[in-house]
Amino acid sequence: MIEIDVALGRPGGFRLAAGFTAPPAGITALFGRSGAGKTTIIQMVAGVVRPERGRIVVDDTVFFDSRAGIELPIEARRVGYVFQDARLFPHMSVERNLRYGERRSRAAARPIALGAVVDLLGLKPLLARRPHTLSGGERQRVAIGRALLVQPRLLLMDEPLASLDEARKQEILPYLERLRDELHLPVLYVSHAVEEVLRLADHMVALAEGGIIAAGPVSEVMSRPDLLPVLGRFDLGTILECTVARHDTALGLSSLAFADGELRVPLVDVAPGAGVRARIRSRDVALALSEPVDISVTNRLPGLIAAVERQQGPYADVALDLGHTLLHATLTTESVERLALRPGLPAWALIKAVAVEGRSPGLSAAAAPAGP
Amino acid sequence: MLTPEEWTAVRLSLTVAFWATAWSLPVAVLAAFVLARTEFPGKRLLDGLVYLPLVLPKVVVGYLLLLTLGARGLFGQYLDQWFGIRLVFSTSGAAVAAAVVGFPLMVNAIRLALEAVDRGLELAARTLGAGRLDVFLTITLPLMLPGIAAGILLSIASALGEFGATITFVANVEGQTRTIPLAIYSATHTPDGDAVAGRLVLVSVALALGALLLAGLADRRIRLLIGRT
Numbered sequence: 226m227i228e229i230d231v232a233l234g235r236p237g238g239f240r241l242a243a244g245f246t247a248p249p250a251g252i253t254a255l256f257g258r259s260g261a262g263k264t265t266i267i268q269m270v271a272g273v274v275r276p277e278r279g280r281i282v283v284d285d286t287v288f289f290d291s292r293a294g295i296e297l298p299i300e301a302r303r304v305g306y307v308f309q310d311a312r313l314f315p316h317m318s319v320e321r322n323l324r325y326g327e328r329r330s331r332a333a334a335r336p337i338a339l340g341a342v343v344d345l346l347g348l349k350p351l352l353a354r355r356p357h358t359l360s361g362g363e364r365q366r367v368a369i370g371r372a373l374l375v376q377p378r379l380l381l382m383d384e385p386l387a388s389l390d391e392a393r394k395q396e397i398l399p400y401l402e403r404l405r406d407e408l409h410l411p412v413l414y415v416s417h418a419v420e421e422v423l424r425l426a427d428h429m430v431a432l433a434e435g436g437i438i439a440a441g442p443v444s445e446v447m448s449r450p451d452l453l454p455v456l457g458r459f460d461l462g463t464i465l466e467c468t469v470a471r472h473d474t475a476l477g478l479s480s481l482a483f484a485d486g487e488l489r490v491p492l493v494d495v496a497p498g499a500g501v502r503a504r505i506r507s508r509d510v511a512l513a514l515s516e517p518v519d520i521s522v523t524n525r526l527p528g529l530i531a532a533v534e535r536q537q538g539p540y541a542d543v544a545l546d547l548g549h550t551l552l553h554a555t556l557t558t559e560s561v562e563r564l565a566l567r568p569g570l571p572a573w574a575l576i577k578a579v580a581v582e583g584r585s586p587g588l589s590a591a592a593a594p595a596g597p
Numbered sequence: 598m599l600t601p602e603e604w605t606a607v608r609l610s611l612t613v614a615f616w617a618t619a620w621s622l623p624v625a626v627l628a629a630f631v632l633a634r635t636e637f638p639g640k641r642l643l644d645g646l647v648y649l650p651l652v653l654p655k656v657v658v659g660y661l662l663l664l665t666l667g668a669r670g671l672f673g674q675y676l677d678q679w680f681g682i683r684l685v686f687s688t689s690g691a692a693v694a695a696a697v698v699g700f701p702l703m704v705n706a707i708r709l710a711l712e713a714v715d716r717g718l719e720l721a722a723r724t725l726g727a728g729r730l731d732v733f734l735t736i737t738l739p740l741m742l743p744g745i746a747a748g749i750l751l752s753i754a755s756a757l758g759e760f761g762a763t764i765t766f767v768a769n770v771e772g773q774t775r776t777i778p779l780a781i782y783s784a785t786h787t788p789d790g791d792a793v794a795g796r797l798v799l800v801s802v803a804l805a806l807g808a809l810l811l812a813g814l815a816d817r818r819i820r821l822l823i824g825r826t
């Protein structure tokens with residue numbers, strides 16, 4: 226278990242105050258816009274930045290406790306820190322970079338062996354090379370391997386994909402998934418990309434302006450309308466934890482089963498039975514008071530209106546209770562008034578199949594474990 | 598070719614340059630580190646002190662050395678009493694003069710190199726379990742090598758050319774303190790010394806060119822070694 230409760234004031238008025246716990250295994254995403262304080266938090270966990278006050282405990286080891294006057298030096302914390310810019314040592318080969326932390330690790334047990342890391346991250350052809358001859362993606366893989374060989378208590382990843390182009394990101398993501406699934410290591414993963422969080426993380430902490438605005442399982446937190454300041458109106462949506470029911474290759478469609486029914490979506494590149502997270506943006510959801518039949522929209526889901534919330538501008542957020550899921554729809558207040566939408570009213574949610582399209586950001590076609 | 602006296606001057610120049618550089622190198626690295634990486638009251642004073650020999654007339658530097666390290670100098674008398682070390686009129690003294698004059702150049706080169714080292718790499722090393730000294734030895738120092746090489750070259754060049762401080766501090770004693778510049782100076786004061794001066798000038802030019810070539814080669818090797826091309 227990782228317990229973090231820290232506060233810090235910076236000249237210029239920035240204040241950070243954040244407290245949360247992260248589970249002992251799996252990826253916890255620290256999510257928010259730049260300047261929200263995500264990186265500062267993991268820097269405090271690593272010991273690079275000292276909190277004004279607070280407490281940081283990882284697996285019964287106290288890293289920092291301002292009241293007890295405890296501050297473990299950086300090198301004694303044994304965290305694997307993967308920086309956004311890799312930070313490989315330019316005067317060493319890839320292999321010596323990998324061994325740098327391994328040699329210095331004071332871990333009693335060493336479950337992570339060099340050979341295993343080399344296999345996991347596909348580093349074999351790179352071992353003799355120098356960092357300046359590597360591509361951005363290769364550098365980041367080496368950096369991850371180097372951090373793992375410290376035998377870390379936890380892994381800290383600071384936007385490891387942010388400096389890479391889309392092709393390189395797609396190259397690294399499968400490695401991160403393997404790492405998550407094969408090593409039972411807690412990971413704090415800083416990101417401002419919805420897609421990465423959906424694809425990789427189990428838990429998330431959403432930050433804005435130095436404070437936590439939501440924390441919990443990804444599907445729950447990502448579905449909250451109060452994430453508006455972080456996501457913006459465009460990306461606000463509902464996350465459905467689904468399993469692939471079947472593929473209809475002739476039509477090019479897949480059926481995804483979730484707690485309250487099925488979604489028809491364009492073909493998903495995942496085997497039947499595997500879990501996927503479907504993301505339905507609130508602005509792509511329409512509501513009807515009766516089931517429309519002569520309409521092209523494929524996905525029609527019945528429910529009861531749970532809440533109607535007026536927002537800034539012409540917008541209103543309507544939450545439809547599908548049984549186990551709250552599906553959010555962004556409507557105009559004009560429509561809300563015309564249909565006299567109010568809590569308790571039965572309604573149908575209409576979602577075009579093509580609105581839940583592609584990998585990013587509508588549907589994260591990853592073998593993400595369905596729910597915690 | 599060269600007469601035995603001229604050979605002696607050449608050998609002496611190289612000896613003085615070597616020892617001046619060898620002794621000032623560790624001190625220069627320390628001074629560069631203190632100036633580049635630490636903050637303390639009075640740092641500006643130290644900063645000024647380090648660079649003082651660069652701006653002072655060399656004769657003044659030599660005279661100050663005489664006052665402090667000379668036979669009856671502030672510290673010099675104790676050097677003699679306690680350790681039996683006499684710097685005046687000796688090759689060691691010439692090396693001290695050359696070291697003091699070349700010190701600011703060396704510190705400056707090393708300091709610039711140190712300031713160019715990415716602190717992010719040092720932090721990364723610490724998260725990988727390396728303590729401060731370990732980080733300095735395995736990351737910072739290797740990445741500073743081009744600057745250290747430049748510092749060594751500057752120090753050697755400065756020592757080979759040093760004249761004013763040397764002649765003031767340790768005088769012009771053949772076989773002890775008469776390095777190439779002093780020998781040239783003496784030759785120009787001797788009737789028929791032109792041939793001697795001319796040969797020593799040629800040696801000086803050859804030494805300087807050789808040092809530059811060597812430095813260029815070393816720099817290329819080092820940059821290859823630390824992956825900076």
